[in-house]
Amino acid sequence: MGKVLWHVTMSLDGFIAGPGDAMEWAFHYSHPNAAVDEVIRLTGAVLSGRRSFDVGRRPGQAPQAQKPYGGAWSGPLLVLTHRPPPDGVDPDITFLARDIRGAVELALRAARGKDIVVIGANVARQCIDEGLIDEIMVHLAPVLLGDGIRFFDRIGAAQVNLEATGIERAGQITNLRFRVRK
C-alpha cells in the first residue's frame, strides 16, 4: 500500500497562496528540484480539493499551473467536491463527493500500490483530522506574503506532532520533509 503525502509549496509565513489566490511567487521559485522529481516518480494518484483544482485552471493562469506538477506527472486525479463541473470530461479526472476517509481509500486504490499526493489546505486538514497523512513535504519559498490562503488552520484541535526526516536546499527553495507521529 502506498503512502499518503501532503505536498505543498509554502511561503516562510505559512501561506500556500497569496491574496486573490496569487501563485506567481511559487512559480518564480519552481526551479528544477530533485525532490519534486522523486515525488512525481513515486506518485500513483493525486487527491485535490476543489479550490486548488479551480485555481490551477483559472483563465490567465500560467499553463504549468493547470495540471498537477505542470503536466510532468500523469495519472488519476481525484477532486473532492459537492459540485462537479458540468463540462469535466478528462478521463483522468474523477470528481468525488464523499467523506475524506473514503476519498483517500479510493485514491490509494487508483494509485495501484504507489503513493498518493494530497493537495489543498482544506482536504489536507480533513486528512490530518482523521490521521490519514503519513508524510508532509514542504517546499519553503523565501518570501513573506502576509496574507492569503493558510497552509494549515485548525482552531481548537490538539497539536499534531511531526518528526523531521529531511532538509535540503534546492536553489532558493528549502525542502522540508516530515513524518506524522501517530
Added chain:
Amino acid sequence: MGKVLWHVTMSLDGFIAGPGDAMEWAFHYSHPNAAVDEVIRLTGAVLSGRRSFDVGRRPGQAPQAQKPYGGAWSGPLLVLTHRPPPDGVDPDITFLARDIRGAVELALRAARGKDIVVIGANVARQCIDEGLIDEIMVHLAPVLLGDGIRFFDRIGAAQVNLEATGIERAGQITNLRFRVRK
C-alpha cells in the same frame, strides 16, 4: 553598526505561540543549538514587544521563558510599550513608547556595535514595514499548532522577498536563515 536580526521559533504552520500563548511545544524542542549560541554571542541588545515580554513573565511560566534566551544572554532589553509596568526596576530593562525606527536606533546604540535581536510578531512586523530587518533566523519546530499567534500577518501589503542563506538541522529543529532583500 550591528545587524537587526528577527529571531523566532515557529511551528511548521507558522505560529510563534499556541492558543493561550502556549509555549510548551517550543521549550520541548529547545535542545542545544549552536546557531542559538552564536546569536547569543553576537547580540548586544534585545528589542521586544510587550506581549512577548509579558508571556515570558507569566506566573507559572517555565523559568527559562522569563529572560531572553533563558538567561544565557544578558544585556540591555528594550521593551516597546505604551504602558510600562509600575514595578519594573531591573536596570537592564528599558520600557519605551516611541516609533519603531527610533526604538531600533536606540537598541543599536545600546548594543554598542553588536547585533540586535527583535522578538515579537507585532514589533517584527513594524520593523519589516519600515525596512529595518536585515536578517531572519527561524527555528522551525516539527509540530502543527493550528491556532495561536501568527509569525507574520500583514494584510494588504506587498510581499517581502528574502534570500535563503542557510539551513541546518539541530536535533528535531530546523534552523533557517534569510537575508531581507531591500
